[in-house]
Amino acid sequence: MKQLTIISGKGGTGKTTVTAAFAHLADHAVLADCDVDAADLHLILTPDIIREEPFYGGLLPSVDYERCTQCGLCEQQCRFGAIRSAKVDPVSCEGCGVCAYVCPEQAISMKERLSGYWYISDTREGPMVHARLGIAAENSGKLVSMVRQQAQELAEKEKKNLIIIDGPPGIGCPVIASIGGVDLVLIVTEPTLSGLHDLKRILGVANHFNIPAMVCVNKCDINAENTRAIENYCEEKEIAVAGRIPYAPEVTKAMLNRLSIVEHPCGEVTDEVIRIWRKVEGRLFGAQKEQCTF
Amino acid sequence: MVISVASGKGGTGKTTVAVSLALSLGACQFLDCDVEEPNASLFLKPSITGKTSVSVPEPWVDESKCSHCGKCAEICAFHAIAVFEKSVLLFPQLCHGCGGCMLVCTEKAIAEGKRHIGVIEEGMSSSIIFAQGVLNIGEHMATPIIKEMKSLIRKDMDVIIDSPPGTSCPVIESMKGSDFVCLVTEPTPFGLNDLKLAVETVRELGIPFGVIINCDGIGDDGVKKYCQGENIPLLLSIPWSRRVAEAYSMGIPAIEADATLKEQFQDLYGTIGRMVVNKRDTGFQLEASR
Numbered sequence: 001m002k003q004l005t006i007i008s009g010k011g012g013t014g015k016t017t018v019t020a021a022f023a024h025l026a027d028h029a030v031l032a033d034c035d036v037d038a039a040d041l042h043l044i045l046t047p048d049i050i051r052e053e054p055f056y057g058g059l060l061p062s063v064d065y066e067r068c069t070q071c072g073l074c075e076q077q078c079r080f081g082a083i084r085s086a087k088v089d090p091v092s093c094e095g096c097g098v099c100a101y102v103c104p105e106q107a108i109s110m111k112e113r114l115s116g117y118w119y120i121s122d123t124r125e126g127p128m129v130h131a132r133l134g135i136a137a138e139n140s141g142k143l144v145s146m147v148r149q150q151a152q153e154l155a156e157k158e159k160k161n162l163i164i165i166d167g168p169p170g171i172g173c174p175v176i177a178s179i180g181g182v183d184l185v186l187i188v189t190e191p192t193l194s195g196l197h198d199l200k201r202i203l204g205v206a207n208h209f210n211i212p213a214m215v216c217v218n219k220c221d222i223n224a225e226n227t228r229a230i231e232n233y234c235e236e237k238e239i240a241v242a243g244r245i246p247y248a249p250e251v252t253k254a255m256l257n258r259l260s261i262v263e264h265p266c267g268e269v270t271d272e273v274i275r276i277w278r279k280v281e282g283r284l285f286g287a288q289k290e291q292c293t294f
Numbered sequence: 295m296v297i298s299v300a301s302g303k304g305g306t307g308k309t310t311v312a313v314s315l316a317l318s319l320g321a322c323q324f325l326d327c328d329v330e331e332p333n334a335s336l337f338l339k340p341s342i343t344g345k346t347s348v349s350v351p352e353p354w355v356d357e358s359k360c361s362h363c364g365k366c367a368e369i370c371a372f373h374a375i376a377v378f379e380k381s382v383l384l385f386p387q388l389c390h391g392c393g394g395c396m397l398v399c400t401e402k403a404i405a406e407g408k409r410h411i412g413v414i415e416e417g418m419s420s421s422i423i424f425a426q427g428v429l430n431i432g433e434h435m436a437t438p439i440i441k442e443m444k445s446l447i448r449k450d451m452d453v454i455i456d457s458p459p460g461t462s463c464p465v466i467e468s469m470k471g472s473d474f475v476c477l478v479t480e481p482t483p484f485g486l487n488d489l490k491l492a493v494e495t496v497r498e499l500g501i502p503f504g505v506i507i508n509c510d511g512i513g514d515d516g517v518k519k520y521c522q523g524e525n526i527p528l529l530l531s532i533p534w535s536r537r538v539a540e541a542y543s544m545g546i547p548a549i550e551a552d553a554t555l556k557e558q559f560q561d562l563y564g565t566i567g568r569m570v571v572n573k574r575d576t577g578f579q580l581e582a583s584r
Contacts, residue, residue, distance in 0.1 A: 009331050011304010011459040016484065037460035038302040038488040059371060079392055091466055091499070096371050096392030133462055135494045140462040141434065169304035169459050170330035173434040192543035194309065194333040201331060204431040222536075223543035252512050255482055 001155050002284045003148075003163045003182040005034070009198030011169035013190045014218040017251060018273065019166040020044040020260040023125040025277045028160045031123065032151035033130040034144045034178040035168040036116065044260055047121030047128050055131065055146060057115030057139035058095035061088050067107035074099035074108060091136050115139055118146055120154065127154050144168075144177035162284070171205045179211055184284055186242065186276075187215045191226035199230065203239065213239055214283060216276050220244035240283070243276035245269055295570055296453040298472040300496075302488025304459035306478045307508035307532070310542060312456040313337045314549040315476075318559035321421040323448050327468040328458040329412060329427035329439045336545045340419035348427070348439045351391035352409035355382045359403035366395035366404060387434050412439045414446075423448070436464040444471065452563075461495045469496065473570045475503040476529065476562075482513035486520055493526065502573045504529040504566070527569065530562050 006015045006022070019041055023031050033041040061074075063086050074083045082092035083099050090113075100108040115138065118131040129151040131143050151163045167178040167185075179185050185206050189199040199215065206213040215234050220227040227244060234241050246268055254264035261270055299312040309326075313334055316324045326334040335342075353366075353375065364377040374388035375395055386409050396404045412429040425446050427439040436458065444467070447453050457468035469475055475496050479489040489505065496503045504527040507517055512534045521528050532538075532548065532555065541551030549555045 008304075010333070011331075012306055012480075037462045037465075038304075038491055040303070040484040040487055043483045043487055077393070077397070091470070094371075094390050094392065096390060096394050097369060098392050098394045098397060101369060101394065101397060135461065135491070136466055136498045138463050140460075170436075170464075171431065172330045172429060172436045172464065174462070175330075176432075176434055190543075193336045193545040194331075194542075197333060197336060198331040201431060208432040222539055226543055249512065252482055255484065256514055258483070 001152070001161055001163065003165065004280065004284060005165040005167045005179045005182045005185045006188060007167035007175060007179060007185050007202055008169055008188045009171060009202030010189070010195050013188045013195060014245070015188050016040045016044070016166055017255070017261060018186070018188050018216070019164060021262045021273045022164050022277055022280070023123075024260045024262045025274065026162055026164060029126055029162040029164050030151050030155040030158070030160045031126060031128040032147050032163055032165045033128070034147055034165050034174065036131045036133045036140050036143045036147065036174065037168060039130055039132065041128070041166045042130055044255065044258055045123040045125055045128060046258055047119070047123045047130065049119045049121045051120040053118050054114055055116045055118050055143055056112040057137065057142045058113045059097060059110040060090055060093060060095060060113040061097070061099050061108045062111045063088065064107045064109070067105045069105055071104065073102045073104065077102045094138060116143055118143065118150060120150060126160070127158060129154060141173035141177040144174045148178070171201050175205065176209070179206065179209060182211060184280065185211055185213045186280055187213055188218055189215060189230060190219050191217055191223040191230060193226070196226060196230055196233070200233070203237065214242045214280060215239055216242045217244040219247040221246045240279070242279045243272050245272050245276075295474065295567065296447060296455065296472045297566060298455040298457050298469045298475045299478060300457035300465060300469055300475055300492060301459055301478045302461055302492035303479065303485055306480045306485060308459070308478050309333050309337065309456055310508065310548050311476060311478050311506055312454050313547045314555060314559050315563065316422050316454045317547055317549055318556055319452055319563060322452040322454055323423040324419070324425070324454050324456070325443050325446065326426035326456045327440050327443050328456055329429045329436045329443070330458060330464070332426040332428055334456050335424070335426055337547045338419040338422060338424055339545075340417040340422070340424035342415045342417040344416040346414045346416075347410050348412045348414060348442050349408035349410045350389070350435070350438045351393070351406045352386045352389060353384065353395050353404050354407050355384065356403045356405065357382065359401045361401050363400065365398040365400070369394040369398045411435065414439065414442055437467045440464055440467040461491045466495065466499065469499060469501060472501055474566050475501050476506050476566070477503055478506045478508055479517055480509045480513065481507055481511070481515065481517045483516065485513070486516045489517060490520070493524070502569055504569065507531045509534040529565055530558060
């Protein structure tokens, strides 16, 4: 079983648009939305939820005020400023449990904290695992790991040969959790100075964790010079550029119609994303398969 | 006044709005708290005059004192320390620096060092006092750098904070304590979905906020309808234009590419100021009536 994660560094470059297109083009894939902070893939794939599970991602202190003597030790020892006059601020609390440990009256106990939900769903493109992180909750990395674990179990059970993961923006904890141990990352970037800057950083992350990467440039005609700069940079680093997608207002129309850019024809955009998919598939499964699909 | 510019969805125009707002003010402090992917410097082009390392506490174990009792591993909620019969294994990148392991160690075998996770760069961009946090490649936790960034907030001038995307810890750390949050979105189903999540987050924090629609015209009117229905002030609509998009790609701020935007951003600042004052006044009235 292979795993592919679509990431970008910079947000809003078209990760979910590309993921939804791949979901349509892949024959035997499980889909996983690991952008648990701000998940959007469900808006295109309109999943029917068949299983919903709560996610307990950490601990939160609960204070027994009958026992509390307001000694202030918990406040003194908490390094996150999350407990003041024995009142817990759940937003600042990281769930370390130091307050409970230092309390001489045993007035504080650590309780499991509901941090979100994860779901297994049916979609027209196959099974999908997705999640929703609770508002102001911690541990998005842990929830990402949970989504990936469920997707792997599902892929094994349903004998799928690929997991397509829609990743979050950035380079931190949820991104690292989304790409750990995958076979390939496809980085969707855009020809802006921000896109190039962030591409370099996310390529650094992929390299740091030894994960093979390919790049595609979205909205390539917004700045042809920057597109060339991205391609030159990739060539220098020996990173394959899978394709360049032009800007087209039709892409937004597809989204408004809740369709992928393969289902809703977007001209050259659709043709190019199909070519990109074939290259990605070829890279994942070897050249033989690539020839077959052509 | 401290104004945070945030969004649920990435790439909606946070940096565009934050930079344009700062430039329309002239003198202010600008903090780029999107430490995973800081981009504002590409537009403000500050001269960086100072660099400070940001580090987090990192435990280290003196194995000669360690009795391998395992209490440290037991209290560590982040699985950053594992104890075997004859050795101790540390996973520094998982450590949140709570100090629990040191507290429980009966042999005083654990001490704390420092681990470098990124830098804060400070400088000037004409009359804007600029700072940005930069997380090192391969590091997991952005929040310690954002916390350090927040400690730079000046009381004697307006402060603009460019927040990271999403709704989890780094975003909350960036917005916390702000007087106002501008939520930037795009008029599409993705933009609307993520805006709703961002609204829930800001409401949880109890900060007054309003919405800015960027790339207006590319999608539908779902965001406008939502804001009307929820009584959320729509502060500004920036129409999509190829000229602004191309300027953005070259690192040219929107208000320089389209001069008419400058006035709109100055008005935006005025609107925000009135909303913050009103909120304070109603707050006082509520207090007084109790």
